[in-house]
Amino acid sequence: MSAQFHAPRRGPLILLVLMLAVVASVVRLDLLPALAEASGSAGELLGFLARFTAPELKPAFLAKVGQGVLETLAISLIGTLLAVIGAVALALPASGRWGRTASVVSRFCLNVLRSVPELVWATITVLAAGLGPFAGTLALCLHTAGVLGRLYAEALENADQRPEAALRAAGAPVVPAFVYGVLPMVAPQWLAYGLYRWEMNIRMAAVLGFVGAGGLGAQLYYAMSLFQEARAATIIVAMLLLSWAVDAVSGALRRHFVLAA
Template sequence: MISPPTRKSPSPLAFTIIAVLIGVHVLAWQGTGFSPGALVEGWRGMVDFLDQSFPPDLSVLGESLEAAVITLYIGLLGTTFSIPFALILGILAARVTTPNAWTYQIARSILSVLRSIPDVVFALIFVTAVGLGPFAGVLALAFHNTGVMGKLWAEAMEETDPGPREALKVAGANGTQIAANAVLPAVLPQMVGLLLYRFDVNVRSSLVLGLVGAGGIGFLINQSIKLFRFDQMVTHIIVVVIVVVIVDQISAYVRRRLA
């Protein structure tokens, strides 16, 4: 007769982890003032907001479309201008292409700093330097995207097949030759896919940057909110949704073709 398998009782460590997670969530609940009751009680304000938002004011559609194009330009240039810096730092931040420990650590640190500063903070900094407008948004996205994309590209390089690298190393190739002839060709499709994904993200981010004065359709949304023209705000948001969906579909299609 086969005896039923015995169940293992949860270890004390599992109980401790669960208790800590519950405690952290309780603190987060209290610290954020999370209150479903307040949401329910505020239904009148939500109804008033929707009443003022619909129907959308289509008289601003032309202005909205023009600003949406500027938003696309911000996302495009912010992505493009970050490519050379992200590529150089990515190569230096990958162990397979940078055997020098100091160079590796410095490159990793630069990428960490650029990645840890939100693009909105970069936008606020550049708005004070170059003034309000799309140029500040382009600079903000370029700096932040360099950190993010450099990190993603470095990790992709480190996952390449070591065979071709070792063959070139035995043949006497230096680090630059190994990167150019073994690492980059192997990882190029993945790098392009990550680049397209980041462009998709940057288009969305450029909308938020407009809220802090970096131009584009986000600036119009901010102005509509300040003027309590929620019907105009809804028109801008509809345009944003359409643009984001189109960019997302195109980006996904190109990534599938590269896969």
């Protein structure tokens, strides 16, 4: 009864706190003056957006965009594959299979890798490896390895350990016991996580070009820098189509392997 009596009183108080937080955020960010200035230049904004409604369709430029699509796809695919390998290598000790010390060190590495955003990794790799798709591939690999490694380690921890223990008790070596006792249970989940991250990386690969990591992002950055709105519109459409295609392929693969499992 006490909880039911106080609940109606807490509702208006929470709503009031949220409203005060919204007002404070608007004041802190100076949104009202910004909106007032934007309303005065609405015509320029509409004109700028209107120039995006006529994408450039010249064959030579479309061929260049096609190369950017393939480069972006390659960056995301290779970066994700390398990340999966690194994630597995770190997930095994992180799950506690190799002792407490190895678990602590591996989890620290995973935390560092996933705590740094892809754009920051791209900035670092561009400085280290130079401009181009190789830097973007490394950036995606480093961040994605941290994310997938944590997920893979949790899947290992939650898996049923009895089949592996039975194989070990029967005299099977460590590696075969893991391959036949645990891996079949976690492999579909690992694959689903990897495909989902690939979907995310295809979008991030297009963004990394803004810091010099190649792909469609670099082409879009150059087009916007030169105020070539028609070319920028073509590149944006290519990004959308590429993301849609990868989402469709990834979703179909996930459904197939989940049903097969």
